[in-house]
Amino acid sequence: xxxxxxxxxxxxxxxxxxxxxxxxxxxxxxxxxxxxxxxxxxxxxxxxxxxxxxxxxxxxxxxxxxxxxxxxxxxxxxxxxxxxxxxxxxxxxxxxxxxxxxxxxxxxx
Amino acid sequence: xxxxxxxxxxxxxxxxxxxxxxxxxxxxxxxxxxxxxxxxxxxxxxxxxxxxxxxxxxxxxxxxxxxxxxxxxxxxxxxxxxxxxxxxxxxxxxxxxxxxxxxxxxxxxxxxxxxxxxxxxxxxxxxxxxxxxxxxxxxxxxxxxxxxxxxxxxxxxxxxxxxxxxxxxxxxxxxxxxxxxxxxxxxxxxxxxxxxxxxxxxxxxxxxxxxxxxxxxxxxxxxxxxxxxxxxxxxxxxxxxxxxxxxxxxxxxxxxxxxxxxxxxxxxxxxxxxxxxxxxxxxxxxxxxxxxxxxxxxxxxxxxxxxxxxxxxxxxxxxxxxxxxxxxxxxxxxxxxxxxxxxxxxxxxxxxxxxxxxxxxxxxxxxxxx
Numbered sequence: 001x002x003x004x005x006x007x008x009x010x011x012x013x014x015x016x017x018x019x020x021x022x023x024x025x026x027x028x029x030x031x032x033x034x035x036x037x038x039x040x041x042x043x044x045x046x047x048x049x050x051x052x053x054x055x056x057x058x059x060x061x062x063x064x065x066x067x068x069x070x071x072x073x074x075x076x077x078x079x080x081x082x083x084x085x086x087x088x089x090x091x092x093x094x095x096x097x098x099x100x101x102x103x104x105x106x107x108x109x
Numbered sequence: 110x111x112x113x114x115x116x117x118x119x120x121x122x123x124x125x126x127x128x129x130x131x132x133x134x135x136x137x138x139x140x141x142x143x144x145x146x147x148x149x150x151x152x153x154x155x156x157x158x159x160x161x162x163x164x165x166x167x168x169x170x171x172x173x174x175x176x177x178x179x180x181x182x183x184x185x186x187x188x189x190x191x192x193x194x195x196x197x198x199x200x201x202x203x204x205x206x207x208x209x210x211x212x213x214x215x216x217x218x219x220x221x222x223x224x225x226x227x228x229x230x231x232x233x234x235x236x237x238x239x240x241x242x243x244x245x246x247x248x249x250x251x252x253x254x255x256x257x258x259x260x261x262x263x264x265x266x267x268x269x270x271x272x273x274x275x276x277x278x279x280x281x282x283x284x285x286x287x288x289x290x291x292x293x294x295x296x297x298x299x300x301x302x303x304x305x306x307x308x309x310x311x312x313x314x315x316x317x318x319x320x321x322x323x324x325x326x327x328x329x330x331x332x333x334x335x336x337x338x339x340x341x342x343x344x345x346x347x348x349x350x351x352x353x354x355x356x357x358x359x360x361x362x363x364x365x366x367x368x369x370x371x372x373x374x375x376x377x378x379x380x381x382x383x384x385x386x387x388x389x390x391x392x393x394x395x396x397x398x399x400x401x402x403x404x405x406x407x408x409x410x411x412x413x414x415x416x417x418x419x420x421x422x423x424x425x426x427x428x429x430x431x432x433x434x435x436x437x438x439x440x441x442x443x444x445x446x447x448x449x450x451x452x453x454x455x456x457x458x459x460x461x462x463x464x465x466x467x468x469x470x471x472x473x474x475x476x477x478x479x
Contacts, residue, residue: 027231027343052350054244056296061236063245063345071345073236098235
């Protein structure tokens, strides 16, 4: 298991940040994809907004955008009547052969 | 600039899948080329390129040996669902550079291909199956343009109907709008019959320089425009989900290279991995204004116009990933030669192939002319 996956399993959503230009590098990588400098791990803010959403018989799922344009697909719980642009909180992340992101709506960030 | 053309083509039937090997599938796609191309001998072929997502190693060299060819150049090309057209573009470049005068491009895939899901893409989280990116594009297009589930069903109905006249197609029956609408809901806006099916299949084309091509055919079809673009590998970097930006770039570059515009195109193969894809692509490639794709598909269906996806697209024909782009190109090759039989779009002189990968994070567009 990679460091990223292990951290997800511990409910920590991390990405890489460049030590020179401060860019957040997503998906995480060994060096910055803008200036090729070294990176360090840093937590991503758990607040996000809905870019798009849909559902199946079991659940609502969405593309959520965090700070700096970091986007992931995840499940939305405790929600109805979702809207694009709506604020979300990442309530849980995990790793079980796949990355798992679980959100709930929040009234405002 | 020298011209590069397609001289001959071969296809296998697209089927549900059995124990046939990738090498065997590829071989059955190559055989018709040697059966039909005049004066073609193994020693004429200077490059052999293979297109597949299968994990077979040294495949182009193996296929060369199995076909009795000792080429200068032999290797595989992989780029998920647009491996096939990437392979054709590589062959084109070898010929244009002078490194080879001819190239045999062979693509094949099996139903259980490892290319069906891009496990690398962390941003897709637990929603890695392609139905989820399709559902996101569909939600976005529905909200912005009022696209409906019935609009999507017209794509599937049209392409399944077109596939009836394609002897190589996976599906061999028509589906009514009701049957499509009532097929299994995979998400709230993607139904089973909105999806292309993984399958076994293979296709091959022989490319040659204008210096030599008339040795093999008296009806060469020229590749006059190429556009390719990769915006990312991860799905979530396509900002506007009502559009596929790599396809917009690719089409623009292909039109510019060929000095053609969408109105010049007589017949086109578009990558309808899902119903929503054809609607968005019609708009992104300039066949109709943004938001007009759904009405345009209904018009094609109502008038039985085969201009778009005459062989049945991926939805009707099946989607053997590494063979798909080659099979699309073969359809346009046959249309421009006037040999497409019951699928023939009359007086086709300019054709377009659009082939894309992984939620359109990369795309290829080819313009072909007779």
